[in-house]
Amino acid sequence: MAAEALAALVVDLQARGLRVEVPLERRIGGAGPSDSGMLWVGGFPLTVPTDNAAAADSPYALRAEDDGYAIFEGDRRLAGASTQQRPRFYDLSTADGTPYWKIGLMHLDSFASTVVQTCAYWGNDDQCRFCGIGVSLDSGRTIVKKSPEQLAEVALAAKELDGAVDATLTTGSSNGVDRGARYVARCGHAVREATALPVEVQFEPPRKLEVIDEVADLGIDSVGIHVESFDPDVLARVAPAKARTGIDQYFRAWERAVARFGEGQVSTYVILGMGEDPEITVEGCRRAIDIGVFPFVVPIRPVAGSLMADVVPPDRLYTERIYRKVAAHMAKRGMGSDIAKAGCARCQACSGLQSVQALLQIGKPPAQTSHAG
Ligand code: SF4
Secondary structure, X not given: OOHHHHHHHHXXXXXXXXXXXXXXXXXXXXXXXOOEEEEEEOOEEEEEEOOOHHHHOOOEEEEEEOOEEEEEEOOXXXXXXXXXXXXXXXXXEOOOOOEHHHOOEEEOOEEEEEOEOOOOOOOOOOOOOOOOHHHHHHOOOOOOEOOHHHHHHXXXXXXXXXXXXXXXXEOOOOOOOOOXXXXXXXXXXXXXXXXXXXXXXXXXXXXXXXXXXXXHHOOOOEEEOOOEOOOHHHXXXXXXXXXXXXXHHHHHHHHHHHHHHOOOOEEEEEEEOOOOOHHHHHHHHHHHHHOOEXXXXXXXXXXXXXXXOOOOOOOHHHHHHXXXXXXXXXXXXXXXXXXXXXXXXXXXXXXXXXXXXXXXXXXXXXXXXXXXX
């Protein structure tokens, strides 16, 4: 498959999802790449919706071949694919009988965990509408709080048995001045000490920005401080607590973090498809890149059980246009897509940005496919 067509397929798969006709390791519910299959398509790591309404109607299907797997559209074979095997550490349990998979999961080659599975905003008017953090807890697929020791034990098994190359730890927000940053950083520190893997921790901007220095002092490699949208109207509608924090406060937190963690080691999710103004979105990404923040641009992934479960993800042409503008500015500023040491921006499987950066000549118009929306 030609490079440009492959990039278009990667972006379109994330928009339209994949019907799965073979067993596939999936992530159901939760705060990360939820209701998604994890696979490699044409060599690119990808999380792709497999369990939402869009995926059920997707033109794309994953099928087995004599030697591996491939993506098909009807009878037409589009690209080779490989799938994630069930990680071996999932069969282990801690001494107190907790299965390792309730403590952490493999997201392709990254060990990932939500260290505190509750959020001060969950279940009230402040709940982020796209989020599913309470869903996995309700279903019994995880435990409410993981200890640093548990995480260190499981992360080591993920490295040794399944080749994890980094760890990504996130947390629900708390009402404390640190908003949960101190605890997730302690967990990250324990994982790093036990495994020597690079670690990303994710948290909301602390009320006291000095907390960011405490996180850095624990030897954490990268941080994710996620504004989710640069459009203030969208933020007010979908994430009221984040809107109250205010986009400028995110910039203040990022500046402090870049000073300690370095360029490209601070990232923010930027979710597309929530009704945002594309110009405001691109401009926000530009401003973030200019201060050294990696804008991790992703299409919305409607999570079953979230308040946006029925949202239709944006079409490929929309996301690709924004990817191109953001990628162009990153290139101009010398920020490579491989700059992050750990976390979502290192893995990149939830975004098509990397495929657009790697495969498309920036400036060329998006390729038309038969299903471009
Ligand atoms: S802050 Fe929002 S996105 Fe993060 S865990 Fe809480 S509700 Fe979910």
